[in-house]
Amino acid sequence: MTFDVENIKFDEIGLVPAIVQNIETGKVLMLAYMNKESLEKTLETKTTWFYSRSRAQLWNKGETSGNFQVVKKLSYDCDGDTLLVEVVPKGNACHTGAESCFYNDVVNENEGKQRDIIHYVFDYIQKRREN
Amino acid sequence: MTFDVENIKFDEIGLVPAIVQNIETGKVLMLAYMNKESLEKTLETKTTWFYSRSRAQLWNKGETSGNFQVVKKLSYDCDGDTLLVEVVPKGNACHTGAESCFYNDVVNENEGKQRDIIHYVFDYIQKRREN
Numbered sequence: 001m002t003f004d005v006e007n008i009k010f011d012e013i014g015l016v017p018a019i020v021q022n023i024e025t026g027k028v029l030m031l032a033y034m035n036k037e038s039l040e041k042t043l044e045t046k047t048t049w050f051y052s053r054s055r056a057q058l059w060n061k062g063e064t065s066g067n068f069q070v071v072k073k074l075s076y077d078c079d080g081d082t083l084l085v086e087v088v089p090k091g092n093a094c095h096t097g098a099e100s101c102f103y104n105d106v107v108n109e110n111e112g113k114q115r116d117i118i119h120y121v122f123d124y125i126q127k128r129r130e131n
Numbered sequence: 132m133t134f135d136v137e138n139i140k141f142d143e144i145g146l147v148p149a150i151v152q153n154i155e156t157g158k159v160l161m162l163a164y165m166n167k168e169s170l171e172k173t174l175e176t177k178t179t180w181f182y183s184r185s186r187a188q189l190w191n192k193g194e195t196s197g198n199f200q201v202v203k204k205l206s207y208d209c210d211g212d213t214l215l216v217e218v219v220p221k222g223n224a225c226h227t228g229a230e231s232c233f234y235n236d237v238v239n240e241n242e243g244k245q246r247d248i249i250h251y252v253f254d255y256i257q258k259r260r261e262n
Contacts, residue, residue, distance in 0.1 A: 007235070017148055017162060019150050019159055019162065021157075021159055026152075026156070027157070028150055028152055028159065028215050030208065031148060031208065031213040043237070043238065046238075071238060072238075072239075073238055073239045073240065074236070074237045074238040074239075075234070075235050075236045075239075076233070076235045076237065077161065077162065077232035077233050078225050078226065078227055078229070078232045078234070078235075079232075080235075082162040082232075082233075084159050084233040094209050095209065096209055098209070101208035101209045101210075101213075102206045102207070102208050102213075102215040103206070103209070104206050104207045104208070104209075104211075105204065105206045106174070106205040106206060106207065107174065107177075107202060107203075107204055107205040108203075108204045108205075108206075109204065
């Protein structure tokens with residue numbers, strides 16, 4: 001698949017938000033920012049690279065923790081200003097040790113139980129495959 | 132659940148990115164920006180409100196198209212600078228008519244078929260519930 005990085009609209013400081021999602025469970029893990037170089041390194045290495053705004057440098061997710069994210073799918077949205085990176089995570093995404101950075105609930109009507117059923121079925125299918 | 136909007140770190144122009152995800156299928160639908168007022172309106176009306184940077188005004192997703200997004204869960208990430216809004220969508224998210232704004236693939240190793248199985252099982256469970 002050919003890809004022209006010119007399709008991506010980086011903002012005035014050269015960054016684009018990248019949503020990272022677990023491709024198997026659908027869980028949204030984190031959001032971080034990529035510049036052109038980190039996007040290219042992500043495509044090249046098939047692991048996620050971001051640009052840290054606070055440290056003003058590139059970082060390869062997992063380089064210190066070992067929790068790499070293996071990129072299986074990368075897409076951009078209709079107006080080219082957001083990336084969606086679907087990964088198989090090799091460990092937790094959050095620096096706190098949580099699976100996902102989104103663990104602070106403001107509203108939770110808990111009607112999403114259907115997705116919990118799906119996770120149950122998914123685990124069941126996985127186990128059947130393995131055994 | 133009490134919630135202090137002070138936990139959210141709005142950026143220098145008063146915005147925070149909000150990822151919108153279908154709570155039932157796990158599909159990431161879009162990313163848009165909220166300011167404090169649109170976050171409050173989202174919590175109050177349980178439908179998504181955003182701030183349009185190009186039009187410099189609040190908008191209620193679905194007000195013209197009818198494709199409202201009913202908010203079932205809203206969370207913020209470990210450093211409080213991104214929101215995740217899990218919704219039941221009443222129609223397509225994208226202005227192009229697509230279900231999700233993320234339809235431009237750069238990489239797709241197509242190894243996410245496991246989630247396709249999950250969608251199949253989900254549809255099956257739904258049908259059994261309805262009949």
